[in-house]
Amino acid sequence: MKNRLINSLLFCSMLSILACQQANKATQDNQMDSDSTKSTAMEQIDKKSASPIIFERSKVQGEKDTLSFEVPRACAVHITLATETASSNIRINQLVKPDGQTDGPFGKTLTDSLTETGTYQLVIAESLMAENPYTGPYTLRIELK
Template sequence: MKVQPFFILSLIVWSLLSSCEQNATPKIYPSKKGVDSAYADLLKIKKVEEKVRDDQMQSKTQVAKVNTQPKKTVAPLPTVDKIVPFSQDNTRDTLKITYAKAKQTVIKKPGQTNTFVFNSDTAKKVAIKLSAADTLANIRINHIKGPVDSIKGGPFGKTLIFDLPAKGNYNFSVSEKPTIKTPYQGEYQVELQLLWK
């Protein structure tokens, strides 16, 4: 007699535990007929909104076509700072690096660009500095280009610290800033230092 209530109690506990093992989130499968009729109204509203948006875009493009006039080409403003292309009398010097430093004195003609080449096999950065007797001299680092075409930068000022992501030969050019009308003529110094930090 005592076994029967125990058996019934264990049967009830087992049924409760087995019912708890069911997934809390029911699985939903797509309907074979398509969208449920309860959501059909929402789809209609969305289609109407898309059509209104398309109509508005078409009317804007039509208005834009009517209002377009031939554009006049405007010459670039002289206040825009840009990379100066190499001059015909461009000079090209290789900087000789000793103990991670190089220093060279250069004489520059007005409108002339000067290009310098240096090798960086192990350095992670380079510091470049231009200096002249005239502190207001119109010279600057025009651009720097690395061994891979994707490594480029410029224009810069008279000082620069540039990351060297690849090993190989880098070159940089020095020129006048095109926004200043007076070209520089005279002597200046280029100082370069390779950095590992």
């Protein structure tokens, strides 16, 4: 009876040790999966930033359009606003940074360095100093480099 009790205790101890080892291995595997997921997500962001962000909208006279885009890391940006007619009275009025600071007005193109990460906004509207406010379709192309 005494030997059975000792054998049972040894068996339970061995099972406990094996269970702890498997739990440690599972934790390590999860950490590795988490790290590879983070790296894959960053690679996707980097790949995504290589392709342009394109907004196709229709401008209503007298209204401002606010378009948002995410910047995952500091980078250079080139933004182009295109309409059917090159002389259309529409422009990039403001660039709103994640910290709330604004810059502008700009014309139909903007090249800048974006040093903050987060959500940037572009305000698209006509110039109040020019005649014939624009109404119609436009395309905004954002390239992060």
